[in-house]
Amino acid sequence: MNDVASPDANIRLGMFEAACDILAAAVIVYDKNDCLVFASRQVLRYFPIPADTLKAGTRLRDVLGAIFDSGVRYGIPADQRHKAVNREEWISTRISAHWREQHDAVERLGRDRWIHFRKRRLPSGYNVTTLVDVSEQKKQEEQWRSDLERIALTEEILETLPSPVVIKDRNFTYIAANRAFCAIYNANADGILGRSVWDLADAENAERIERSDRTVLETGEPYSVPEHVIRADGSDLYAITRKYRIGAPGHHAIVTVMEDVTALVAGNRAMSDDGDVLLSVPGGFVEAQNCFDPVRDAERRLLLEQLNGEELRALAGRRALIATPNPRIEEILVGEFRARGADCCAVRSVHEHDAFLALAARQGISIALVVIDDNLPDHERILSNEHGIATRVIAPDGIGPDFMRTLAEEHELLSQNASPLGDILTPVSLSDDWYIATDISVMLPGAVGDIEVLVAEDNQINQFVFSQILEGMGISHRIAENGEEAVMLWRKHQPRLVLMDISMPVMNGIDAAMEIREAEKLTGTHTPIVAVTAQALNVDMQNCMEAGMDDYITKPVSPDMIEAIYRRYAAKQPEKSVA
Structure with a gap:
């Protein structure tokens, strides 16, 4: 009988040790009697115990005793680590874990060292234990957790600050906005994040704001300007707006802080209670974003005037139901009722009304008021x-997409003193943008053919792109934000060319083109209309051609594309005359 290990066994053992080195893992194997069969040399990296302790045949209890005597204490809950540990109790607890079929645990061996223990009991009774140092991973996890907690705290502070704060990335896209900033626009964060200032402000202010953003981003120099903003609710906001660049190169962001000084402003100075000047504003406040929508405010007032004021105040804490087929009325009234503390929702048909009240009755839910639109x-x-x-x-007659036109038509029929609209509208002149001509044959000669290109586009960024291209080509143009406005501006200006986005609110480009073609049947004229589409689908192209359009181009547009279309349809056209 030969008790000497074979050369193959030595080779396999050497390969196993090499594999443990490569994997940075220690391996211990015990037999079914808890006697040591194998321990890789990497074990000594984890436990400062005598090397002869790891000889084959050593009992598990003796190995654990040597580990305890070396000062290592693992498997102890954090809240018990400051207490004295009994040697026999600790060894018994470790043996109990050793005899589990499976045991996984990440244990702390020192202040900055973490070990992942994996134990597996095989059907033969053998136990295989692996030890892997996961200290770096654990540190990263703790750093990640700490960063998340810090981010959450920062977001909470940002959200609760009384001053409006907004953060933009290097592309000038909003990536953070606190509650105070959202309140200026009467919007939630989802309606602001991911957008740019061109979606929130008029073109003049958007250009001014982006220009200052770009200067701060490129130079790193802080920027400050006193601004006067009209909030969405019509109130004034006087603020000292400051901008800063933060972040590492290549990952810069712009932080804008608006210090609200409305309560202190008297003229162009901020005053204390005793009349002392706290802040002088040379040149006054810059007229900034006008977030107030006079049309929406007029709609809101006309609706609320039809409801009893005391009844509205009494709705706080109670429930109300709106029955209207008009989404605009639904949005206004539901918002107003909720602002007064009422629980409010809307239905859009008599069937929905009946079903809602029946369900409320079955559930024992009381409804205090039902508001019914007589257009239902x-x-x-x-x-x-x-x-x-x-x-x-x-x-609510006229409230909706045609509300502004209805106001204008009524205002033209009334003298300024007799107008019940008060200061909602100013008298309309023929040179005003809101002049509406419904019959081309009676339009003033000066109002015909006074621009070359009409662009119908609802996206403000695309509007800016079209304007830059056309201005660079020296071509006079106007921008319409929807199909209805495009028809109105076409009637007024009779352009040489119309660039028509086919997907727009209020009235889409297909319907707008059809309305223009119907009107041209009375005048004997033909204005080239070129569809502007996001993608050239066959069905879209067919619809455009059937609506009477002459051609199409796809987004994104380029100067060469616009110049080619202009040369093809408008450059050589003679001046139009009204038939």
Whole structure:
């Protein structure tokens, strides 16, 4: 009988040790009697114990005793580490874990060292234990957790600051906006993040704001300007706006902080309670973003005037239902009722109204008020409901996409003193942008053919691109934000060429082109209309051609593309005359 290990066994053992070195892992194998069969030399990197402790045949209890005597204490809960540990209790606890079928744990061996223990009990009774140093990974996890906590704290501070704060990336896209900034626009963060200032401000202010952003981004020099902003609710905001560049090169961001000094401003100076000048503003405040929408405010006032003021105030903490087919009325009234503390929702048909009240009755939910739009089909049937709920009928004629046109037409029929609209509108002149001519044959000669290109585009960034290209070519142009406005401006200006986006709100480009072609049947004229599409799908092209359009181009547009279209359809056209 030969007890000497074979050369193959030595080779396999050497390869196993090499594999442990490569994997940076230690391996220990015990037999079913808890006697040591194999321990790789990497074990000594984890436990400062005598090397002869790891000889084959050593009992598990003796190995654990040597580890305890070396001062290593693993497997102890964090809240127990400051207490004295009994040697026998610790060894017994480790043996109990050793006899589990599977045991996984990340244990702390020192202040900055973490070891991942994996134990597996095989069907033969053998136990295989691996030890891997995961200190770096653990440090990264702790740093990551600390960073997340710091970010969450920073976001909470940012959100609760009374001053409006907004952060833009190097592409001038909003990546953070606190509650105070969102309140200026009466919007939530989702409506602002991912957008640019061109989506929030008019072109003049957007250009001014982006120019200062670019200067701060390129130079790193802080920027400050006193601004006067009209909030979405119509109130004034006087602020000292400051901009800073933060971040590492290649990852810079722009932080804008608006210090609200509205309560202190008197003229162009900030005053203390005793009249002392706290802040002088040479040149006054710059007129900045006008977030106030006079049309929406007029709609809101006209709706609320039809409701009882005391009844509205009494709705706080109660429930109300709006029945209207008009999404604009729904948005305004639901928002106003909720702002007064009421729980409010809307239905858009008599069927939905009946189903809602029936469900509320079954659930024992009380409704304090139902507001009914008299434009709701068959609304008379629900005026006298059987639920004993107070009902109010409103007559919101004209509210919606045509509201501004309705106001203008009514205003033209009334003298300024007799107008019930007060200061909502100013008198309309023929040179004003809101002049509407519904009959080309009676338009003033000066109002015909006074621009070369009309662009119908609802996206403000694309509007800016078109303007830059056309201005660079020296071509006079106007921008329409939707199909309805495009038809109005076409009637007024009779351009040589129309660039028509086919996807727009209020009225899409297809319908706008069809309306222009119908009007041209009375005048005997033909204005080239070129569709502007996001992608050249066959069905879109067919719809454009059927609507009477002459050609199409796809986004993104380029100067060469616009110049080619202009030369093809407008450059050689003679001046038009009205038939």
